[in-house]
Amino acid sequence: MTIPDKVNTDRQPAIDTNAEERLTRRSIRSFVVRNGRTTAAQTDALQRLLPKFGIPYSDSPFDLSDAFGRTAPVWLEIGFGNGDVLINMGSNNPDANILGAEVHESGIGHALIGVEQNALNNVRLIQHDAMEILENMLPPDSLDKVLLLFPDPWHKKRHHKRRIVQEDFLNAVARTLKPGGILHCATDWAEYGEWMIEKLENDARFDNCAGPGNGSPRPEWRPVTRFERRGHRLGHEVIDLLYSVK
Ligand SMILES: C[S@@+](CC[C@H](N)C(=O)[O-])C[C@H]1O[C@@H](n2cnc3c(N)ncnc32)[C@H](O)[C@@H]1O
Numbered sequence: 001m002t003i004p005d006k007v008n009t010d011r012q013p014a015i016d017t018n019a020e021e022r023l024t025r026r027s028i029r030s031f032v033v034r035n036g037r038t039t040a041a042q043t044d045a046l047q048r049l050l051p052k053f054g055i056p057y058s059d060s061p062f063d064l065s066d067a068f069g070r071t072a073p074v075w076l077e078i079g080f081g082n083g084d085v086l087i088n089m090g091s092n093n094p095d096a097n098i099l100g101a102e103v104h105e106s107g108i109g110h111a112l113i114g115v116e117q118n119a120l121n122n123v124r125l126i127q128h129d130a131m132e133i134l135e136n137m138l139p140p141d142s143l144d145k146v147l148l149l150f151p152d153p154w155h156k157k158r159h160h161k162r163r164i165v166q167e168d169f170l171n172a173v174a175r176t177l178k179p180g181g182i183l184h185c186a187t188d189w190a191e192y193g194e195w196m197i198e199k200l201e202n203d204a205r206f207d208n209c210a211g212p213g214n215g216s217p218r219p220e221w222r223p224v225t226r227f228e229r230r231g232h233r234l235g236h237e238v239i240d241l242l243y244s245v246k
Pocket residue numbers: 030031032078079080081082101102103104107128129130131149150151152153164225226227228
């Protein structure tokens with residue numbers, strides 16, 4: 001039997017290239033967007049709550065205090081997945097402004113449901129490529145923390161260029177974190193952990209809070225994430241890496 005062109009032979013839904021193009025102009029992307037998969041409750045939350053808690057992506061710097069309606073320390077979570085950590089951080093840190101960047105509609109819908117259920121006023125979401133948010137939208141020295149928890153490891157060597165932790169990511173994080181601000185990465189993919197350590201230790205702008213080459217214990221305030229639980233089931237060891245920026 002011949003397989004016609006454009007039939008999706010994979011079990012995954014097809015990649016939504018239109019959505020990807022709306023979400024970034026970068027040609028090498030650290031994410032993939034697939035069609036479908038949004039529940040009715042998530043769609044409803046996206047329609048009702050995104051206008052209130054979402055910030056539209058813009059190519060020029062925006063005012064964080066305006067967006068949150070107050071001035072407070074800002075924590076950015078990149079790739080928040082279904083938003084459980086984001087909601088937990090918002091609930092447990094009422095004095096912080098919590099900003100989340102994610103591309104997946106279903107995750108954003110899920111997070112919005114959490115924002116409403118927990119009556120959170122200190123959480124805002126941006127549905128866009130975090131790289132472009134960091135590079136174009138966030139003012140210099142505007143963030144107190146950047147969290148990158150269990151980023152896609154892109155295991156295959158030919159995909160390593162899609163890993164988000166690259167030189168341009170570190171440039172963007174060093175620019176947007178305040179002096180003394182923290183970049184907090186975690187991964188269950190040992191080789192990606194080594195990759196992160198190598199890149200960060202060779203960058204004079206970052207200091208490892210646990211001493212050169214060391215991981216940090218998971219801070220109590222960081223809840224276990226969905227992908228981390230999956231890593232545990234697979235027997236993977238998790239490493240947390242905390243770096244302060246000079
Ligand atoms: C492996 S999942 C981890 C999700 C969550 N942090 C957790 O630990 O459960 C990685 C997430 O990062 C998101 N992501 C990857 N690259 C991104 C980017 N450049 N901007 C925004 N989100 C991104 C993906 O859509 C995906 O939801």
